[in-house]
Amino acid sequence: MTITSRPITRATALALLLTGLASMHDVLAQTGKLNLFMGSSSSSSTSYPIVVSEARVINKHVPEVQITVLETGATHDNMQRMARGQLRITGATGYDGPVMAYHGLYQYKAKPLKQVRTVLIERQPVLMFVVRADSGVKTFRELHGKPFYAGIPGSGAEFNARLLFKKLAIEPKLTFGSLADGVEAIKEGRIVGMVKYSPGARSIDSSLMDIKTRIPVRILSLTEEESKAAEVVPGHSRVDLSSDSTLLKGIQSEAVVAIGVGAGIFASADLPADIVYKIIKGLDEDWKKELGGTFADLATVDVIGDTIRGAAGVEQPVPLHAGVVKYFTERGHKIPATLLPPEWRN
Known part of the structure; x- marks a missing residue:
């Protein structure tokens, strides 16, 4: 194919693609x-x-x-x-x-x-259900009726947490907002916990680092029955985090069964x-x-x-x-x- 150069700026080409008004071949022909x-x-x-x-x-x-x-x-x-x-x-x-x-x-x-x-x-980011250690919540069932941050509205974490709660017939008192809102709420004790994804299976992000430097927390673990129920969440699979996992380092010594997504x-x-x-x-x-x-x-x-x-x-x-x-x-x-x-x- 012969590419013919025509006067068009890169910014214009990008704008055309963004609005869906230019095909790939149109832009290729005009910019090379x-x-x-x-x-x-x-x-x-x-x-x-x-x-x-x-x-x-x-x-x-x-x-x-x-x-x-x-x-x-x-x-x-x-x-x-x-x-x-x-x-x-x-x-x-x-x-x-x-x-x-x-x-x-x-x-x-x-x-x-x-x-x-x-x-x-x-x-493989892990879907983590993080609770305050002083909340008394040690199982998913104990989240029922308690204030819990479910994530940014429309986010994957929020959607998938809702699916899991529905499958498990658990009804926490869900709150929503930005990630910063959730972090402040759990640090101040206005909620018992929150859901969020880790960056991967080996590290935690700055928000969880911020939380755990202020208050002791734990990551909830799925039971065998709950892990099977979690199959309702599309694209996810079981993740077994050992007690010496780098993801749990500095948080808890107990192993965790969770779900993660590629x-x-x-x-x-x-x-x-x-x-x-x-x-x-x-x-x-x-x-x-x-x-x-x-x-x-x-x-x-x-x-x-x-x-x-x-x-x-x-x-x-x-x-x-x-x-x-x-x-x-x-x-x-x-x-x-x-x-x-x-x-x-x-």
């Missing part, structure tokens, strides 16, 4: 590069700098594209923007969003997002396979240098193995992107049939 927004999360999130680093690696290895990180409302906001054609690649996205969108669950029932594809599963990068099926091939290849080759050495939860990531295991390890998986299948196959890995997208099989 495929300008893509990469959905992420709030800039104050611990996930945001990870996406920025990933975008830097992609821009380094894929000269045909220019990635610009876009601050968003994270998982479900990213899926909604992809459905509107505003995003074709997202980072900082929990696997539960793509699972729900692809399979038409809950808010996606009327209009499934069949074009979403898995590119990378890089870490998180990483997802793309639209209409993003060309050769582009996505170069994206995942570049991330794989530069992972230890650019990401593993900077972020604790990414230090031991096996880009290929963790992605296959993470994507296939739930009841309703989301297929890999065709470009990812090609790269993983070339590296000698067998792809489960459930992860092969229709465009690859055809």
Whole structure:
């Protein structure tokens, strides 16, 4: 294909993509590069700098594209923007969003997002139910009737906590607000606890660090029966945190059974396979240098193995992107049939 250069600024090209008024080929023809927004999360999130680093690696290895990180409302906001054609690649996205969108669950029932594809599963944030140690609450059942912060309205943590509470027939007195509101409320004793995701399975974020430096806290553990009930939460799987887990260090000495969700990068099926091939290849080759050495939860990531295991390890998986299948196959890995997208099989 011959690329014809026409006068258009990069800002204009990005604006066109954001509003969904320009196709990828339109922008490629006018700029010589495929300008893509990469959905992420709030800039104050611990996930945001990870996406920025990933975008830097992609821009380094894929000269045909220019990635610009876009601050968003994270998982479900990213899926909604992809459905509107505003995003074709997202980072900082929990696997539960793509699972729900692809399979038409809950808010996606009327209009499934069949074009979403898995590119990378890089870490496993844990859904943590944190309570004050002096609250007397030691089990999920004891949350019934007590004031509890359920998260930012519309967030993944809030939605999934509600699903779990409903399945367990538990009705805490739920409060909502910003994360800062929840942190202050638990420190001041206005609530017994709160729900939030950890950055991954190996570290806690600054908000929980802030809380535990002010008051003793504990992480509630699911019973065997409750962990089976937790299967109602899409895209999640059981996580067993041993007593010496770095996630529990400085909080408690008891082991915890929780649920976690894969998180990483997802793309639209209409993003060309050769582009996505170069994206995942570049991330794989530069992972230890650019990401593993900077972020604790990414230090031991096996880009290929963790992605296959993470994507296939739930009841309703989301297929890999065709470009990812090609790269993983070339590296000698067998792809489960459930992860092969229709465009690859055809």
